[in-house]
Amino acid sequence: RRIAAPSVGTLRVVPDERGWVMEVLRADDPEFTKFGQVYVSATYPGVVKAWHFHEHQVDHFACVSGMVKLVLVDTRDGSATKGLVNEFFLGEQNPSLVRVPNGVYHGWKCISLTPSLVINVPNEPYNRAQPDEHRLAPHGTLDYDWTRKDG
Numbered sequence: 001r002r003i004a005a006p007s008v009g010t011l012r013v014v015p016d017e018r019g020w021v022m023e024v025l026r027a028d029d030p031e032f033t034k035f036g037q038v039y040v041s042a043t044y045p046g047v048v049k050a051w052h053f054h055e056h057q058v059d060h061f062a063c064v065s066g067m068v069k070l071v072l073v074d075t076r077d078g079s080a081t082k083g084l085v086n087e088f089f090l091g092e093q094n095p096s097l098v099r100v101p102n103g104v105y106h107g108w109k110c111i112s113l114t115p116s117l118v119i120n121v122p123n124e125p126y127n128r129a130q131p132d133e134h135r136l137a138p139h140g141t142l143d144y145d146w147t148r149k150d151g
Helices: none
Strands: 007-010 013-016 019-022 039-043 048-053 059-065 067-073 085-091 096-100 105-110 116-120
Touching: 039 105, 059 067, 067 116, 085 096, 105 116
Parallel strands: 059 085
Antiparallel strands: 007 096, 013 019, 039 116, 048 105, 059 096, 059 116, 067 085, 067 105
16 A cells, blocks of 8 residues: 555646746646745755655655655554555656655655756745754665665
8 A cells, every 4th residue: 555645646748849848836736735935956866865754844746857766654643554655756757746745754866867856846935943844864764775676
C-alpha cells in the first residue's frame, strides 16, 4: 500500500516552434488551497535533500529540469497509511505535480546526470523566525535506502 497522497497529476506541456509552456498549479485546480510562496530548489546529481515534514504546510512539487526521485514516508500516528512509503519519479521524462500532505516526511534525490530544478508552491510562506519544519538526517533515520536499485 502507498500513502494516500491527495493529488498526483500529470502536467501538460504545450510545445510550439518557439519552445514550450507548462502550467504547474492554478488557483482553480482542485489541489490548490491557498498561496504561500513559490520557490525553486536546485539539486546536484546524486545529492539527497531529505528528510523533513511540516505540521501545517502542504507542498506542491514539480521538477521542471532534470529528474528527481521524490519519496514520502508516513510516520503519522493514527494514519491508515502509517509506515508506508511512496516513490515518485518527477521531471523531464515525467512532468508531474505531487501534493505532499502536512505531517508526512519527504525528500528527494537528483537522479539525472544534470542538476534538477524543483518548483514548490507551498500553501504557507516560509517563516524564517519559526520554520514549520521537523528535520531528520537523510541516511539511517527513516526506514528508506536512497541507493539506486539496479537489476
